[in-house]
């Protein structure tokens with residue numbers, strides 16, 4: 001299957017997100033929460049002049065989440081904020097005093113709430129983030145991972161002191177299994193995807209990711225003066241893309257940059273929903289096989305879906321070879337990007353080069369004056385495959 005695309009027939013210039021469903025978007029303590037975490041540092045924003053020239057655009061900005069804490073991906077932004085909000089809520093049920101950012105770093109205070117086991121389904125990065133957060137709080141985590149998960153990703157989660165179960169199923173099967181296990185064992189589900197009856201924690205996770213975009217407010221996301229025309233947002237369950245999309249809609253409304261959602265061609269739940277779902281989210285129709293493991297999710301998150309449905313201009317599904325090309329381009333620039341991490345840049349490269357996307361490129365009006373932002377969302381979380389791809393591309 002080759003690259004596919006669909007412009008968004010549901011696109012709204014001015015989405016109305018004023019109803020109760022969207023009230024979580026009003027939370028405004030997110031960046032301050034992250035700034036209060038030990039070892040917080042904003043991730044770097046690179047301006048890649050040479051690659052922009054090669055691609056025939058004016059500016060190419062890369063926000064590099066490979067450097068987020070020591071976790072190799074952006075995901076701890078979501079897990080930490082969601083677990084903080086969960087504990088704050090638990091505290092409010094039982095104590096009259098405040099639970100603030102400092103309380104979150106206070107193991108003794110958290111112990112007063114009891115012992116928790118946080119449980120999540122994950123292709124790797126979200127599980128690592130939940131395990132990382134649990135360890136810092138002195139609490140436990142149990143992570144369910146799909147068949148075929150590479151050992152490096154399992155080891156990385158276990159190194160945080162968490163238990164990992166690899167099940168004979170997909171990521172979406174893991175989500176179902178987690179929902180069953182948490183009820184049976186009285187654990188706390190920390191899912192990054194929302195489904196019917198379970199939306200609160202996924203909405204906090206989505207909000208947590210908005211820190212990535214807020215951190216650029218002194219560089220490209222300046223008040224009233226956006227310095228970028230196109231933003232490429234990769235999607236698995238869609239929380240990351242919805243974080244970017246909600247940020248830009250709320251800050252710039254109709255003056256926002258064009259938003260392009262990127263998925264693997266065999267796991268394109270959002271593109272398939274846009275094309276075949278009659279306005280409703282449906283499961284991806286592909287084979288769920290891709291090297292972009294973090295994006296290998298079939299069912300759109302119910303909190304991400306309405307946001308992306310209203311605000312994304314163009315949905316693209318790309319073939320794996322573009323992820324490899326993007327990893328190689330990053331490597332040449334001294335940036336380490338794993339398969340899913342590189343997929344935003346891969347979407348840009350595909351849009352500019354793939355003959356099946358030519359019409360989309362022209363309609364979107366990407367020209368040599370265009371300024372583009374992509375986010376490298378992970379480092380080499382599968383180091384063996386990373387080395388294999390880089391050497392296959394004739395590098396190193």
Ligand SMILES: Cc1ncc(COP(=O)(O)O)c(C=O)c1O
Nearest residue numbers: 125236237238239240294377378
């Ligand atoms: C590296 C990486 N990038 C992007 C994503 C997509 O995020 P989401 O599942 O919120 O769409 C993931 C998800 O795990 C990921 O691991």
